[in-house]
Amino acid sequence: MSLFLIVIYVVCGAYMVLNFKHDIHMLQQNSYRIKRYWKYLKQDIGSTWRMVDVALLFLVFSTLLDLRLAMLIASIVMVVKCFMIFKKKHKKPLVFTNRVWRIYTVSALISLLIFIGLVISTYKENIVFGLYPPQAIAIGSVLLMAIFSWAIVMLAVVVLMPVERMINRRYWNEAYSILQSMPNLKIIGITGSYGKTSTKHYLYRILSEEYDVLMTPGSFNTPMGVIRTVREMMKPYNTIFICEMGAKQKGDIKEICDLVHPDMGIITAVGPMHLESFKSIENVQSTKFELVDSLPADGFAVVNNDFEYCANRDVRNVECVRYCVANENRKDCQYSAESIKYTVNGTSFAIRKPDGGVIELSTRLVGECNISNLIAAVIVALRLGMSEEKIRRGVSGIEQVEHRLSMKQTAGGVTIIDDAFNSNPTGSKMALDVLSEFKTGKRIVVTPGMIELGSRQNELNEAFGEKIAKSCDVAIIVGQYNRDAILSGINKAGFKKENLHVVDSFNDAQLVLSTLLRSGDIVLYENDLPDTFK
Template sequence: MSLFLTGLYCITSIIAMVMVLIFHMHMFQLNSYKTKEHTVWIKKNMGSIIGKTIGFYLSIPILLLFGNPGLIIASILNLLTAAGNRPKKAKKPLVYTKRVQRMFITLGMLYGAAAIVTFILYKIVILTALLLPLMGIFSGALILLANTMNKPVETAINQKFIEEARKIIREMPDLKVIGITGSYGKTSVKYFLNKLLSADYNVLMTPGNFNTTLGVVRTIREHLRATHQIFICEMGAKNIGDIKEICDLVEPDYGIITSIGPQHLESFGSVENVIKTKFELAEAVSKDGIVFLNYDNEYIVNKTIQKKYITYGVDNKNADFLPYNLTVSREGSVFSLKTPDGEEKTFSTRLIGKHNVLNIAGAIAVAYQLGVSMETLANQVRRLESVPHRLQLINSGRGLIIDDAYNSNPSGAKAALETLGAFDGIRILVTPGMVELGEKQTELNRIFGQQAAEYCDYIVLVGKKQTEPIQEGVRSKGYPENRLFVVDDLQEGLSKVDAIKSEGKEKIILLENDLPDNY
């Protein structure tokens, strides 16, 4: 084989593998750098992964059979593979964190060594034909190898940051820490509570979706100051022990459990494990602290805890904080609420839907317990803004959009459909369905389809294979076929929405869930 052509082949192989690696690294990041989750993802998406690396598969027989011409053909295949794997616009792009950079360095050493060996031993045809193509084919596995190789370094770095954050917390003995967890609703409650408490306190909350241990650590190290009086800490989990790990760091004085449901069952394995994990927060709350519980939730109401607790809800009449006389319109929601000690107030908010009112009630319960007056709370509730992608109203050229695109779940999806049903106009649902529901996913999506048939004038489902259970549920209710559309992607779905004749009525469009790039 020609030395020049071998060099060309090595260079184009590296270009192709860099593109493939960026793709796999993006997916690995979306899978939270977890080996188990990423392995499951690889198995689920093996067909598309093979399609993205088909050039590497073809290179092996071509290099074995055709010598120098094979090197030219394989180089062309490498460039085509690189083009096919170039980064596309993503909902959540790859973030080149320090960890990602360190993994790329490790991978660069592995690939660089393979390319050098191939170049030096270019006369060994079988080596040239197999080494680089096989490394390209097994890029996903090599990501996991690099992660394992880097683990001692990553563990040491993370532990250093955790200890720094723990020291900051312990040097602020007067700081009140409020932990919030739940299968859903925790981010909304966090934003609402931050607004309510900010009237009387200097408050810091974990930003966005910073709800992992390292996300909390980063928030503490970069943003927590001696002037802060309250730290609101959102706590997410995909495995037993995740909440306890965060609690061991921040030592919460108060805890809020917003909901429990069949979420992240692929990692938890069962709802029982979800319950156990969420109540790690209740166990961690200080002995003089209080746990706030959503008593509308069937799993929470049946759980016994030893700590002092206060309850809230909109349906459970036994809740301590119970909104009543609730009215909902496109202008917002109005409700009354009576505290356990008899103080009563009427609240109005621009937010829509019973689900939002439930989360507001939870935030009111905590803020009231921390001394914020009902008058102040009413003023702050009036100023609340929608949390992005959570029953957010958006006036657009195609109609009124109810954006509920973040992390759909059975309870939230039903509440969103009920909210849609309260509007006058042509009611349209656009959804890819719900994920991470484990063995119950098919059944729960079928039920979702039945519920959608009850409330929607038109239904647009995104993803033919993925939405089959929803289609079954919709059709089981005798829903008209000419009002049910199944499309390949969101843009095609919105085109279907635009094509629906308005008949002089306003289109009300519910966007329920928006799957991340690894689905």
């Protein structure tokens, strides 16, 4: 074999393996679920990235160019794409877990076996694959596998299913044994369409004033995330475990509850999130209330009555208290917020208790959604016997959670409201309400809209556009995913066209901001689409 062919084959092999990085990354963002991954693929299969490989495939098998020249051109393009893979940055980078390495290895092995078999065939003389020499067949196979790399990744996932089930069961048993060995551990489950991560952080900060607390870190809210937390982070001296519970389909919350057996549960919200997988708001409701349904007879439930599908769901199996921020919901709630006052430095407010007394609090946080989350945390702290003084100290010490309605000021005097994580209809409305309170300069929103809203995607983003028009002075709409719906709502509300900017990326949005911003202006970043929705 000539040096030329060796170099070509090495380049092809490297590209074939590296090309799986993107596919496995998107698989991970879709929770390794074939069905969800396939929904993403329907949008990605015809991407420019894959069409370049299709063009190269036709080039190699065409008769327009000498085969060696065609192979050289294809290899150069592959090298360029390899560099692009290495340099590309993602909002949620690929986490190289053991599972990722297993999928990567099996995918690479499947492909390399095919590739090596075809390369070996080039040593044999007088072998002709139809009208094409074996070298063309070999490099063509690489391009075909690059075009259909998603299928190879899916095949690897299917092949590994028995292995993953065995590994998961072993980890589940280990975590269960750890929890069973700590009978005095108080376990608090938190779920909701939105607000659960913030509530978890706030509760952790408050309870840490008196107890040794462990919480699931980051967004470790899946069964395997909870298992990993217990196995790797649980200590014998922990007295409270705060367990965030996420869900994409019915049964997800129950699966976590069957492992941890919570004593207390908080439901922060039931809203139109992940409707693509849940199909209906009723399914969201029943899934979130799997937490309350799993509580023991002496358990304690805390439910946010500001959401219709929380308020209209009866709870009879355990003691349940309800809370709210909205005035119209107070009659059915034991705890409510009042006297809310926003400043650049944060918020002061009071919580009305069932006995009529109030707890006056101050926090660096802003927004009714954060006040709502704080109420839930305070209720649990009171239930666990904490004094109001310690609760007050805990609330005042809470740091803003990054990307969840957090505020900061730049050296140039511009206020940034960062609400970039996982926007939803209720949260986005509250964020715009906070923005509208500022009067020092231009109120600017930068947003690509909201995602995973199923059949209500256009409807809710159009309503979002109307709210933007009523709350802001300048609107910068990013990307194409929700563009038409948001613009429809903005235009319906009569927003000034000269203050409306439509851009393709967040980098373009920053360029627009650089020409607009002055000291005293306020910029709200509402949502930041994950890579699967670019």
